[in-house]
């Protein structure tokens with residue numbers, strides 16, 4: 001725990017501590033937790049504790065916000081910060097949790113450049129300098145079953161990272177102009193391919209606009225890293241460079257640990 005955590009503890013009266021009871025909960029309900037090494041787990045425990053402690057949590061529709069809800073959301077949101085020099089989401093105002101699907105009214109994009117009006121149900125939503133809204137059932141399913149590819153928490157918090165530079169355009173803050181140009185070139189090529197002919201790893205929703213492309217690509221980067229690395233090696237490399245994590249190597253190491261290698 002750093003000096004800042006101690007200082008915040010004095011002000012708020014309670015320091016952001018990782019409760020030991022969260023460990024078995026995360027091992028059981030968050031598949032990726034078991035793939036982390038000792039150093040990664042140490043940073044994750046700090047990030048999870050801060051997130052649970054600092055975020056303004058809002059239940060929707062009389063939903064009960066238990067420790068399990070807060071910790072499972074915090075852990076998935078923190079996975080995106082694991083390799084970054086960022087310990088929190090500075091523009092996040094609150095996390096609103098719905099029991100199942102989130103219902104919205106009005107006009108909205110439904111994928112493939114198509115707009116629709118009327119009631120829309122979705123698993124989550126991220127607002128610029130505002131709340132992240134999540135469906136608890138989708139959150140729980142995504143944590144436990146990464147092989148399906150989808151993860152609503154990774155998706156919405158990727159939008160939060162994208163928004164850090166003031167525009168939601170599929171390009172998060174990068175080191176310099178050369179890095180931005182390379183990022184845009186690689187992502188544009190992959191985005192155009194998804195729109196034109198689809199992709200074996202990126203679902204069609206990635207073709208909605210560049211912001212959705214980055215959010216969907218983030219889900220697949222963490223959930224199906226080996227597939228993404230095989231099918232879109234340049235895109236995988238850009239995401240690995242931005243997140244400063246290599247989930248494909250993590251995935252292979254875990255597989256070897258499970259099944260043994262000679």
Ligand SMILES: [Zn+2]
Pocket residue numbers: 155159211212215
């Ligand atoms: Zn989205």
